[in-house]
Amino acid sequence: MNERSHQAIREAIRERISSGEWAPGALMPGEADLADEYQCARTTVNRALQSLAEDGLIERKRRAGTRVKEIPVKRARFDIPLIRQEVEATGAQYRPHLLLHEIIEAPDAVAARLRLKTSARALHLQTVHLADGAPYAFEDRWVNIDAAPGILDAPLEEMSANEWLLKQVPYSSGDVAFTAAPAGPRESAALDVAEGAALFILDRTTWLEDRHVTTMKLFYRPGHTLHSRV
Missing domain, CATH: 3.40.1410.10 (Chorismate lyase-like)
Known part of the structure; x- marks a missing residue:
């Protein structure tokens, strides 16, 4: 089976947050659990979560896990110019x-x-x-x-x-x-x-x-x- 892309997993997780499956402030499953659920590599989940964190939707802390932000913040994205x-x-x-x-x-x-x-x-x-x-x-x-x-x-x-x-x-x-x-x-x-x-x-x-x-x-x-x- 082909592994899903991190973009697809990011959007799937975003939809679950939007639907209320994980409420604001809720602790989300760990990377390993999400990787098992989506049948993909843990690094793929990591990239998806990192992208959602950059979008201001979730907050990631080492040892404390990943939580849905109480108040999602739209972050400005700055691309490094060539x-x-x-x-x-x-x-x-x-x-x-x-x-x-x-x-x-x-x-x-x-x-x-x-x-x-x-x-x-x-x-x-x-x-x-x-x-x-x-x-x-x-x-x-x-x-x-x-x-x-x-x-x-x-x-x-x-x-x-x-x-x-x-x-x-x-x-x-x-x-x-x-x-x-x-x-x-x-x-x-x-x-x-x-x-x-x-x-x-x-x-x-x-x-x-x-x-x-x-x-x-x-x-x-x-x-x-x-x-x-x-």
Whole structure:
């Protein structure tokens, strides 16, 4: 018998919640029980439940199980952008320009974000994303080497780390913050703007289950507009 997809199981579970089979606040069956019921792999159930949690319909806590939310919350979904596609959508030609590629001991703040041990080494990358040869965005990224097999051999001069990671390394969740700040010497040089110019900054960390993959800051030139959906 063909195994049902996680999307099909997600919708089946959603229907059972909507019908009142599991009331708000109710503890749902565990992954193993649902896998037996739907005759599928436990990982398939995990993906279905993770999707429902991201939709704000259920709440998952380690050791406490999965519960239907008392008040379902519609969450905004933020898809990690592929910068090449952003640039090409404007009609411009995209090219990454790798400024820095080094493997060094991660600073304390980076080690904390990536859950690295003290003195652990990480891959540090700085890239200018170009649109028709002009700076479009500047990226400062750190990568947990153990969580991204193959990245040390990746052709990052030809394909940005942004694109390589999205294609090669899955992620289950992440944290994103948006800020504005004046350009410092490093950012002004990379983006060819005056020091003090107002930059839009995307600060993101992504992880797969309990393994943190990468943390980065993406600096956009003045006037950049972010588009998303809710």
